[in-house]
Amino acid sequence: xxxxxxxxxxxxxxxxxxxxxxxxxxxxxxxxxxxxxxxxxxxxxxxxxxxxxxxxxxxxxxxxxxxxxxxxxxxxxxxxxxxxxxxxxxxxxxxxxxxxxxxxxxxxxxxxxxxxxxxxxxxxxxxxxxxxxxxxxxxxxxxxxxxxxxxxxxxxxxxxxxxxxxxxxxxxxxxxxxxxxxxxxxxxxxxxxxxxxxxxxxxxxxxxxxxxxxxxxxxxxxxxxxxxxxxxxxxxxxxxxxxxxxxxxxxxxxxxxxxxxxxxxxxxxxxxxxxxxxxxxxxxxxxxxxxxxxxxxxxxxxxxxxxxxxxxxxxx
Numbered sequence: 001x002x003x004x005x006x007x008x009x010x011x012x013x014x015x016x017x018x019x020x021x022x023x024x025x026x027x028x029x030x031x032x033x034x035x036x037x038x039x040x041x042x043x044x045x046x047x048x049x050x051x052x053x054x055x056x057x058x059x060x061x062x063x064x065x066x067x068x069x070x071x072x073x074x075x076x077x078x079x080x081x082x083x084x085x086x087x088x089x090x091x092x093x094x095x096x097x098x099x100x101x102x103x104x105x106x107x108x109x110x111x112x113x114x115x116x117x118x119x120x121x122x123x124x125x126x127x128x129x130x131x132x133x134x135x136x137x138x139x140x141x142x143x144x145x146x147x148x149x150x151x152x153x154x155x156x157x158x159x160x161x162x163x164x165x166x167x168x169x170x171x172x173x174x175x176x177x178x179x180x181x182x183x184x185x186x187x188x189x190x191x192x193x194x195x196x197x198x199x200x201x202x203x204x205x206x207x208x209x210x211x212x213x214x215x216x217x218x219x220x221x222x223x224x225x226x227x228x229x230x231x232x233x234x235x236x237x238x239x240x241x242x243x244x245x246x247x248x249x250x251x252x253x254x255x256x257x258x259x260x261x262x263x264x265x266x267x268x269x270x271x272x273x274x275x276x277x278x279x280x281x282x283x284x285x286x287x288x289x290x291x292x293x294x295x296x297x298x299x300x301x302x303x304x305x306x307x308x309x310x311x312x313x314x315x316x
Contacts, residue, residue: 015049016032016034016047016049018034018036018047019034019035019036019045019046019047020035020036020037020120020121021034021035021036021120021121022034022121022241023091023112023114023241024239024240024241025091025093025110025112025114026093026110026112026239027174027238027239028174028175029051029174030050030051030052030095031048031049031050031051031056031093031095031110032048032049032050033046033047033048033049033058033091033093033114034046034047034048034049035047046058048074048093050093050095051095052095052096052097052108053097053098054075054095054096054097054098054099054100055073055074055075055095055096055098055099055101056073056074056075056093056094056095056096057071057072057073057092057093057094057095057096057104057109058071058072058073058074058091058092058093058094059071059072059091059092059093060090060091060092061090061091061092061111062090063090064090064092064111064113065092065111066092069092071092072084072086073101075096075099077099083099090111090112090113090114091111091112091113091114092109092110092111093109093110093111093112094108094109094110095108095109096108112239121244122244122245122246122247123244124164124165124244124247126165126167126286129164129165129286129287129288130155130161130286130287130288130289131284131285131286131287132154132155132284132285132287133169133282133283133284133285134150134152134182134262134264134282134283134284134285135169135264135280135281135282135283135284136148136150136202136206136207136264136266136279136280136281136282137278137279137280138206138207138278138279139276139277139278139279140176140268140270140274140277140278140279141209141268141270142270142273142274142275143270143273144268144269144270144271144273145178145267145268145269146209146267146268146270147209147210147211147265147266147267148207148208148209148210148265148266148267148268149207149208149209149210149224149226149263149264149265149266150202150205150206150207150263150264151185151197151200151201151202151205151207151224151229151261151262151263151264152201152202152261152262152263152264153194153197153201153259153260153261154253154259154260154261154262154285155254155259155260156258156259157253157254157255157259157260158254159254159289160252160253160254160255160291161252161253161254161287161288161289161291162250162251162252162253162287162288162290162291162292162295163245163250163251163252163253163285163286163287164244164245164250164286164287164288164292165242165243165244165245165286166182166234166236166242166243166283166284166285166286167242167243167283167284167286168180168236168242168281168282168283168284169280169281169282169283169284170280170281171280173279173280173281174238175269176268176269176270176277176279176281177238177266177267177268177269177279177281178237178238178267178268178269179235179236179237179238179266179267180235180236180237180264180265180266180267180281180282180283181232181234181235181236181264181265182232182233182234182235182262182263182264182265182283182285183229183230183231183232183233183262183263183264183265184229184231184232184233184260184262185197185225185228185229185231185260185261185262185263186228186231187228192258193258193259193260193261194258194259194261196225196228196261197225197261200224200225201261205224208224210226210265226263229261229262229263231298232298233251233262233298234283236283245292245296247292248292248293248294249292249293249294249295249296250287250288250291250292250294250295250296251295251296252295253285253287264282264283266281266282
């Protein structure tokens, strides 16, 4: 941990700039841990960033509790000088309202399991990529746990391009979103995506509950074509960061025939049934025309649930 001034060159959404690995420890991006493993020196260097005017607490705990954990508490005084205390691998964290080392309360604390020995994350300057958004601007559903589906037309690419990263569009909406999933939509060779989805893209159709009938209008018999959008490309849930492909790998999009189409599925949380809450949420896809040496693919394991495969009780 350090108290040196940090510049504003952002890597992802944090100011941590030297660590090879970065992980959000909470669900809102207020507490971020960075670390680098030096195998030759058999050491781990940590960087910790906390959104608070008081102290930041960090520890390594065998059970995700303060009891038996190695805890480090530090901060920066008003004059810029640092302070810290060392105490006697799940990561635990805490935020204090003031610089006095006091109980942090029940809300400003948490725990998360982190694999310190995973492969270092790849990072690129996202400003050097092209991008398109799958996003909605809407009023938060008052029902808790609503799955909302919308359809989006991708860019008209004349040749194959490579997706190099995914990020999320949330802002102040993060507390109301449980997860986001992007699906690819595909048709038989003789059918057209543009014609099939022309009345259902987000500019014409605001979307609907994925579990409902999903009709174009309440009085219409025309049902949105969910069955063509089953190939999951990317999913984000609370606690995740941006997804960067390794530097030599990309995911192919664009066939030079017609624009790709995608479905965005959002699970909203509104346990208090709050009314009139405006939401902007979605996924940003970062891609380049320059192709990388290797190409990522999708591997599906398992099968869809089929009630015909259930073995009744007492049957051998």
